[in-house]
Amino acid sequence: MGSLPSPLTIFISIATLLLFSSPCKSAYGAPMPNETDALTRFRLQTDAHGILSGNWTSGDACSASWRGVGCINGRVTLLSLPSLDLRGPIDTLSGLDDLRILDLHSNRLNGSILPLANCTNLKLLYLSGNDFSGEIPGEIASLKHLLRLDISDNNLKGVIPVEISQLTHLMTIRLQDNVLSGQVPDFSAELPDLKDLNFSNNLLTGKLPNELQKRFGDKSFAGNAALCGSSPFPDCSLISSPTASAQTVVPSNPSSLPTTTAAASPALKQRKGWSHKGLGTGAIVAIVLGNVVALLLVVSFVVAYYCGRYVEHSEANSKAGSDKGRNYSSHGGGGDSDGTSGNSDRSKLVFIEKRTRFELEDLLRASAELLGKGNLGTVYKAVLEDGSTVAVKRLKDANPCARREFEQYMDVIGKLRHPNIVPLRAYYYAKEEKLLVYDYLPNGSLHSLLHGNRGPGRVPLDWTTRISLALGAARGLAQVHEEYNMSKIPHGNVKSSNVLVDKNGVACISDFGLALLLNPIHVTARLGGYRAPEQVETKKLSQKADVYSFGVLLLELLTARPPSQSGHQDDMAMDLPKWVRSVVRDEWTAEVFDPELLRYKNIEEEMVAMLQVAMACVTQQPDKRPNMLEVVKMIQDIRVEQSPLGEDLESRSSLSPSLAATDDAMTNF
Template structure:
């Protein structure tokens, strides 16, 4: 075998045959080792258990179809990663390893638990769409952001970003959307109206910005883009600026009265008044001394109340941690803002701890009085209370659950449980925005989801005018519900907190048709002995004996839910095994048991909803999904799969993406990757 002369190579390589070097050359040209290595390192840091990005295996991210990864289709060189979309997966850790993905056009990591700074992304100079909202990022917006000159959409809202908005943002001349709301940004707002002429959306609400707001920004975007920054001043309707106009606002308490009044201005003192003040009478001096004493007493009482409140909060936190629930490591994950109501609580608490509307975000959204005077429409009654649709004065809509008086929880327990529920952030779980506690009244405020429930889609209007629920939509809704439940189980795997009430009426659809699991955590409010009877979800066989809720029972409930979607029959309305006709007398029979008996008799086609039989080429998917449902509904708890495994099973069955399925994560944003490419002229 011929070898290169020693003189032509450094000593280290002089003994290596050239054929061996050529052996490695094709591999280096056909795959992107840097991109694959970067993603592998990111997975090791962000998915420590390996469940969330389980198909990120192999030596080439582009050839193995890794979840959420898209690559360029170059024919003359190695493929490069151009899009990474993995939102709402509960990923944790820094993103430093992504800094080498310099061909990224789209990066969507919203609603995870990623932390650290966003500075490493300054190296990704080809980015056009950057979505980092709803994480735990901290630090400042780096000046190096100016290197992202192709950026069209930037969303880093709902994080812990501090510092000022750097002037380098003006260099992002192609920017269409800038969302920085719900952070800890301070300082003055730079005038972006001239340099960012293409900017169509700007949201700086709920920060700590102060000083004069440029008139151009106020005219273009309106005051709604800047609310929640008490120190801003400028043209009407903002407060007029003082002579300095740049001093930061005084720090405010976390408890804000329902009807706060601004501090009275100190009247100006003229020269004549100063002259008269030189000769104060004895009575005036005595009055001033008494006033100072009173003021000192007031200040002292406030300090004592504040210390007591801090001590109580510390105790509450310690007790909350002893329940085994997992907490976020960032201040953003645990911070909530409280707005006091006018009414007193009768729960034996002192005057400083009266009834409050407690939000799980820093921003002030509305007050209790706004909620109480909102127009309300009853949406339904459940075992735990009544749900209303409330339309606020500003047009905002929320769902309010009024809990029944039978709830035995005292305030301390209630607040701890709300803390567990309120920290959940996932695309497929209905978000709890706020709660209100008083002995005679308990309210839970959720995001309002306008498209009803899976139950209404499956069983509503079965008459001639019914619009059939197609298979693609059904499997997408089932997959969304599975992801939401799997995330709940993963988030609280240590404490083994279950949902406790899985049923089709608790799978709601948002405005885009995405399935969201509702009512998580309400089982915590009940005595465990009575929870089974009160909740009325799909009960697992072992619960008749144990009388306990569990994550394994949740899996059983999901199995029944899946069978309900496949058969089109409500769990309490299906025929007996000996009479599998829909027009026969219907009896309340165990749905999994009925399905197994029909399959055993080789009447499998009789199991499926007649609406599904009109679709072609889905028989294999129907049967595969039936097996998943029966596996989840196994009689023995240890035979049931984990919800993370169920998600993987469903994803493997349905490779094609539904319009309402996984691709929704990108379509929900105002600019899709394909449109971004068009706008960029590529």
Template sequence: MQGTSLLERVSFLIPHGMLHIVLVLLIPLLSVGARDTANGTTDGLALLRFKASADSSKKLSSWASSSPCSGRWYGVECEGGRVVRLVLENLNLTGPVDAITELDELRVLSLDHNSLDGSLPNLTSWRYLRSLYLSHNRFTGPIPDSISLLSRLWRLDLSDNAFNGSIPSSLSALPKLLTLKLQENRLSGPLPNLNLTNLQEFNVSSNQLTGPIPKTLSNFSAASFQGNADLCGAPLLTCDTSQPSNPDLSKNPMVVASSPSSKPSALVTNKKAPVKLGTGALIAIVVGDVAVVVLITCFFIFYYWKKHNQSESPSKKKSNVSSEKLVFNAVNYHLPADTDKGRLVFMDGRKQFELEDLLRASAEMLGKGTFGTAYKAVLEDGSMVAVKRLRDFNAMAHKDFEQHMELIGRLRHPNLVGLRAYYQSREEKLLVYDYLPSGNLYTLLHGNRGPGRTPLDWTTRVKIAIGTARGLAFIHHQCKPQKLIHGNIKSSNVLLDKNGNTCISDFGLALMANTSVVVSRLVGYRAPEQSELKKISQKADVYSFGVLLLEMLTGKVPAHMYGYNDSADLPKWVQSVVQEEWTSEVFDLELLRYKDVEEEMVTMLQIAMACVSRAPEQRPRMSQVVKMIEDIIGEQQSPQGGDSFDSISLSTSVSEEGGTAR
């Protein structure tokens, strides 16, 4: 059968009546492949034309193979056979960039620090563009209005060029814009009233702009506007509105420049005659001054008298706690009677302070959580602790609570908040933890999202992710009769110490509480099976951790948390975007400023999606999650030098599957 065509060979295998059906199905597929190949060829030709006009220094010698997606072309990255990323910085490129506009699948374009020139062409073909970096070149002419049609644009940097004309007001049509850098150009005219709610970086310094700064831009620092002599308003000097900037007196028929006497009386009589006060007014002023002096003197006498009396009765001061200092009194906390006073039990057996010292401490509320209210307490020696006042635990038997506290107190790991002591009586149960001063993940991710905010960078997010995973894996590996679980994984329970290390709080408390109540409060992090079974498990912990990863990757608040109306069901939302859009649509806009981390972000997203699988048996174990995240950052061992959860153990532990730990 040598010399026969592919169609002839196929015809031997397919009945004659079915052949036309196969052709109907096959031809469209072949045409799609041919179209993709043709588009890829078009990208290659466009890049070669750009090289021919711009690369006089022969820096792009690798652009020689047949396809730009071969992986050998410097600065070129592809997806699906199309060029999506072009980064050509510091290559001494010259000439215009018109040829590049044919790359209609481009997402990132960076041509910083070259010698490219000419005016920018029509940019409407870059409809998918996210980032455009053209700084430190020699571009001239106005900023084209076609930029406002790039509705997916996040970063726009045209600084250090020679652009002239006005700043287009149509830039307000870019709702996702995070960065707008136009400094060191020749732009003139007034600043437009740009209504860009997501804008975080803005700079128009060293131009020729005039007039007042719009209120929508006044939140940025003065450095963003300096070098524009005729620009005024916050945060620069206040605009002078008393006189026109360039009054043309010749156009005013009431003023004759050569005859001062001809000015209207309204303009001449600006000075007011001095007002003389009568005798009665003078007496009233003197009496008022004397009265003010007497009142101030009485206030100071009363203040020092009260302070003197307090210093003479220290025993009374010690026995009566000020309601101003005692936050617990503000929530109707009272010392229990002597018959049921209970005692403060320290986990290491060493008494560090008395219960009265704790209640007498200066304190402030940190927040209300699933299991109670947390306070920061500052003791008399200056040391600080966190105190959680539990709710819904009073019905628990005294002995059961004591045994459970002993179990939690013995869990020691660098990524867990240490339980220092506990107190229980018939009416009250208090837990005393180490105080961590750097806040929680929820505040770092979602607090103050606006101008002046310091974003949570990618490196910090990865560090928090691996710390949380290690702490949770450690909990899952510790067991007595049954597997230990956390039961309340969420961003507000992920805390940071003064060195930025991650610690999980509230671990172990879910086992003591009513399970259905705990599950009902896990809104946003609740595994699908928990809605029906009302049961907490290690697999449900993995699901909650997956949602936590999605929260860090997307910057979005899980569904209906903390009263947010615009929050999303993260797993469903991410799944729909990944299926219908380009994957980077899901990532937090604050992460897109960091270059060369896209691959790590995508890998972390894949880990998160594995954790939030609807079927519990398809979710990985936390020990596997730790290994996967360590592979991303190239770290195979914990800071202790051994396995992050087996090296610090209570006793003979069992694995997450119930067998003996290896």
């Protein structure tokens, strides 16, 4: 991805636009559109965290100088709201027909970009790092004044429209990291001012135009395995047809697996049969084997669910290999001996999405840092040679699963995409070694934020942030339950250490479904204080048990007391729900709440409301617990009007828009 626009760049751009902008006159003397109303509807649709509520709720968008809004002659000409975790469609922005600059990069916006075709005065358009889907519309040709087009790192599919050639003023086109297919149009003659072009990491096919390759370099087209042309791309004579080259996916049997919504993952399971260096013999063999295996994949997903029941027969294998700082696998890239093909091409990293950025050897050479050991495996932070960072989980106790069931199950896990779920990016299978590759989330876990460094100098986790993290985790878990409502597949391991925080302070649940690879008896024993009462006898995982575990997580967030790790239900001092019930049996009391929360003012009602949600979740009878969609609604209804301490934005931590000061500074309150 190219560099993002800096505040100085945007300032200069605004100044430049002022020089050649003229007042906008509505056609036929009609009144100006209600742009304030359009922006208000945009806020209501996308600002789930209330970040824009500060001054977007009063006055006129221009006269009140709304955050990120710039105006000329009373018309909105600039909207710059990057990295605010905005989520939802941008349909309402179609009413801003005098908009010149739109910068919404690094949010979670989704839907189609077609509504922007009505913003015919746009000159700078920055939408990278969102979740936009669908095709790039041919109507983009209406943006005749466009200079910069950056819609990279989204989920856009289809062909690159030839209508882009009509945007003759374009200086930048960035379409990398999408799911675009088809051939690369030759814009050389039509776009003489084009200085920056990037089509890398898509699914483009066919011959690469020589002039574009010479003009913009090989890196602008890297990561498109089916492109051919001049070196370093393969000779086009070696690839019979783009269609054949794209069909390297080995699909799971759709009748044997739970279905997911199409919107959840528009770029799934693109397993390339060759690298950018060309089509190899091993790849051809893999394609043939893949087509055969596709016909034989009739094993039900239920088999994957129960494959872990055989773990007791392989206890010795579950402990194979020791943790190594720079090497996750004692078997390297070798094959396995579980009765499947020993072809070495089968023992490579398998990427869930289309972007294959590195090989297994790159991962094994990476600088690795141990992040922690959990019930399901050991997690490392791996820094690759190109500087990118991923999280690698080395599974334990999953060895009894045969390759076929494991791969089917990874397909199911990998399909799940949601802003509050850590996505599975790739996996590696060998009989004695299984690795999972995820995005690396730099802000750690809810567990570490709650319980880490409780001494002097600690930055307390403030109330606004706790509600935000709880809501994000609830939404992620609700998505799991809704996606697999028919098959009742649970998360299976809900706890605070599995709620991770991304660079924008958004909570994402991790480890979805991994517990189902193991023997349920072993899994429930490891749940500790998050284990539902019925699991003591049934030893089964369920969505209702997930709700109970989430309720314990909410109690942990409110009390800052970790649940019992032993899971002994008769240990009242360690059983968090029992302890809370004993304290609040007669009336709600401040003794329950984390002392760090008691420093804030006027949040007692909100804390009590959250406590009520938690107690509903940890009801003893499973049928009386709410479902996760109801839990999400209950948390959303807890209104947080403002930060408890009212700090200025400039003094807050990047983790949270309302993170309190350190303990040392708190003595002033």
